[in-house]
């Protein structure tokens with residue numbers, strides 16, 4: 001992998017050396033959905049997301065160079081051994097690219113800005129925050145400097161090894177992950193920022209309507225796996241090629257009408273793929289359905305470009321322009337709030353930030 005150069009990481013006199021660093025990294029919401037993968041988190045189709053601002057993970061990493069490495073994880077101050085398997089998996093997968101991990105003990109402390117059970121996919125913010133801490137450790141150990149461009153690209157590559165969608169959390173605004181003819185610099189290995197977005201999308205708003213805080217009945221990993229033999233697989237990949245092109249052009253031209261159409265089509269297609277998988281399943285609920293109808297009626301009545309998307313779960317992300325903030329948020333409070341358990345008002349964000 002050309003992003004990683006062979007370096008003499010650990011010298012004999014490094015044993016016992018310690019250090020600390022920390023990063024805040026945001027969640028992201030996919031507008032074009034990644035659904036189906038090859039090992040290790042290589043997407044079957046390209047995706048486009050928007051990085052959020054209010055929903056983030058803060059992680060600090062204390063490290064020590066040692067002959068017998070251990071990993072400890074704390075969540076909100078309490079030991080969180082249940083997080084260990086995913087972190088260990090990420091570290092194992094990252095070792096070929098960051099060989100110093102073979103001789104590093106780590107104490108990881110992590111905190112989410114949003115409630116753990118809020119139904120927001122926390123793996124993107126969590127895995128991207130850890131990836132950033134690991135790359136910061138590399139810099140601390142070898143004393144080498146890298147351009148921001150290379151640093152974030154490598155962080156995206158490492159984050160992907162932990163959770164596919166985490167690869168997209170490293171950049172501000174809109175992000176593309178996965179190869180597509182419209183994006184000569186895009187890659188399956190890491191995400192890249194989507195440039196030249198029309199100014200009307202730069203302050204995109206996202207109200208996250210939480211209707212259910214329980215774990216999903218079918219995990220994302222299982223959902224991706226059910227795409228392997230999906231009867232509509234080829235049709236889906238063709239559809240996504242067109243959706244990427246359409247969304248890209250809408251984002252460049254400030255075309256909110258097309259943005260609304262493509263984003264909704266993607267959300268519904270993701271859930272249609274779940275319904276038509278073998279065996280089929282569904283992750284939306286009756287509140288999601290009622291709220292979708294209400295959003296469509298509100299849009300038609302007031303001619304306001306408000307749309308929605310859904311992750312692999314029932315919670316709706318309502319997307320709207322800054323210019324219609326008041327009207328849409330009044331509508332959310334009066335008409336949608338009764339169907340929700342809580343609402344997080346978020347927006348397109350600025351990307352990760354170093355905190356220690």
Ligand code: PMV
Pocket residue numbers: 029030032033034035047121123163164165166220221270311312
């Ligand atoms: O990164 P994973 O394995 O949690 O998969 C994410 C899948 C979706 O959220 C449904 C779509 C996406 O692109 O984020």
